[in-house]
Amino acid sequence: MAMTEQRVSYTLDSSLETIDCAEEKATRIATELGFAEDEVMQISMAVREGAVNAVLHGNGYAPDKKVILAFEHTGGNLVITICDQGKGMDLSRIPNPLAPENLLKTSGRGIFLMRSFMDVVEIRPSQTGTELKLIKHVHGPTADGKEASQ
Amino acid sequence: MTMKVGSRQVDGVTIVDCSGRITLGEGSVILRDMVRDLLSKGNKKIVLNLGEVNYIDSSGIGELVSAFTTTKNQGGELKLLNLTKKVNDLLQITKLYTVFDVKDDEATAVKSFK
Numbered sequence: 001m002a003m004t005e006q007r008v009s010y011t012l013d014s015s016l017e018t019i020d021c022a023e024e025k026a027t028r029i030a031t032e033l034g035f036a037e038d039e040v041m042q043i044s045m046a047v048r049e050g051a052v053n054a055v056l057h058g059n060g061y062a063p064d065k066k067v068i069l070a071f072e073h074t075g076g077n078l079v080i081t082i083c084d085q086g087k088g089m090d091l092s093r094i095p096n097p098l099a100p101e102n103l104l105k106t107s108g109r110g111i112f113l114m115r116s117f118m119d120v121v122e123i124r125p126s127q128t129g130t131e132l133k134l135i136k137h138v139h140g141p142t143a144d145g146k147e148a149s150q
Numbered sequence: 151m152t153m154k155v156g157s158r159q160v161d162g163v164t165i166v167d168c169s170g171r172i173t174l175g176e177g178s179v180i181l182r183d184m185v186r187d188l189l190s191k192g193n194k195k196i197v198l199n200l201g202e203v204n205y206i207d208s209s210g211i212g213e214l215v216s217a218f219t220t221t222k223n224q225g226g227e228l229k230l231l232n233l234t235k236k237v238n239d240l241l242q243i244t245k246l247y248t249v250f251d252v253k254d255d256e257a258t259a260v261k262s263f264k
Contacts, residue, residue, distance in 0.1 A: 016175045041236065048207055052174055098245050104219055106212035109244055113208055116243050 009070035014059035014084075022051035022069050026080065029071050033078055033138055042117035043078070043136055049110040050082040050132045058084025058130050073138075077119075080134040088125035153177035153203075155184045163260045164193040165231075169202035172210030181210075185217040185228070194226025195263045199256070201232030206240060218250060227251075231259045 010025070012018040026047035030040040051067065059065035065085040072079040095102050097109045115121045120135035153170035166184060171177050181198075188196060198217070206214075214230070221228040229251040233241065241247040253259035 019174065045207065048173075052207070052209065056174075103245060103249055104215055106216045106219075107208070109208040109211055112244070113240075 006074060007070065007072040009068060009081075012067045012069060014055045014061050014063065014065050014067060016055070018055055018067055019048060019051045022067075022082070023048040025069070025071070030078065030136075033073060035078075035136070035138070039136065039139075043080075043134075046114040046117045046121075046134050047080055047082070049114050050080075050134060053110055053132070054082050054084035054086075054130070057089065058086030060086065076138050078136045078138060080136075082132040082134070083129055085129045088127055088130055089123075091123060091125065153180050155180055157184065157188065160256070160260050163195040163197055163263055164188055165197045165199055165256065165260075167199045167202070171205040172203055172213060173205065173207045174209035178209050178213040181213050181217065185220060189221060189224050189226065194221065194224060196221055196226065196228045197231050197253070197256070197259045198228065199231045200234065200237055203234060203237055206237050211240060211244060211246065214250070215246065227263060229253055229259055229262065231256060 010021075012021060023044050027040055027044040030043040035043065047069075051069070054067045055061065059067065068081070068083040070081040072081075094111060095105075095108055097103070097105065097112045102108065111121070111123070114134060118134045119137050120133070122133040124131040124133075153168065153172055153176065155166055155168050157164050157166045159165075166188070168181065172181055185196065196217075198214070218228050231253050233252060238247075241250065241252070251262070253262065
């Protein structure tokens with residue numbers, strides 16, 4: 001995404017390659033927007049976890065289902081949207097991975113990590129797919145040298 | 151960078167040197183296969199040297215947990231060595247630092263086995 005553009009979106013297959021691709025795009029865009037190195041890592045990991053959920057748990061690797069990934073730089077925020085075409089998810093059934101009885105589970109940490117790394121995480125499940133919105137406030141100077149407004 | 155693993159023996163302890171990324175897909179599978187292979191051959195004192203692991207996602211974290219529990223269930227012990235800051239931070243926020251026995255140097259890790 002060139003910095004002159006405010007929004008860019010990608011339609012991606014339900015594959016492992018999509019997960020790496022989403023992470024790479026997030027890393028590049030976050031870097032271009034002037035995020036600090038640790039913030040870039042947090043954003044790229046949150047996007048990776050979101051993409052994993054979309055590809056695996058949402059679309060179930062189905063070749064006829066797509067993942068829509070969008071980045072938007074608006075105001076003082078980087079807004080990332082990841083949509084799948086699955087059957088939605090029951091948010092009430094997501095366990096707390098920090099609970100003692102869940103510590104040794106081998107899965108279930110993706111959404112927790114996203115919430116740890118991003119300023120806002122919104123999940124909107126429906127019967128035709130899940131929309132995930134990740135927001136990170138831009139704290140430092142943007143690529144054009146201006147301070148981002150908060 | 152894809153994940154690479156190699157194992158060596160030090161005083162009866164198997165050190166697994168890992169490098170690259172432990173993520174969903176190949177990286178997780180490589181680690182899983184290595185630990186299962188070691189256990190099947192009777193190597194039950196295992197140290198995962200993560201000093202060259204520069205990235206790990208939730209699937210990779212799950213693979214570390216799986217390696218830990220699989221080893222424990224077979225009467226063995228699995229410890230972690232040389233965590234990078236990124237991996238250390240992830241284990242802290244997921245509270246897994248309280249689960250794993252984490253060591254900073256190899257000699258101490260080897261001596262710590264009963």
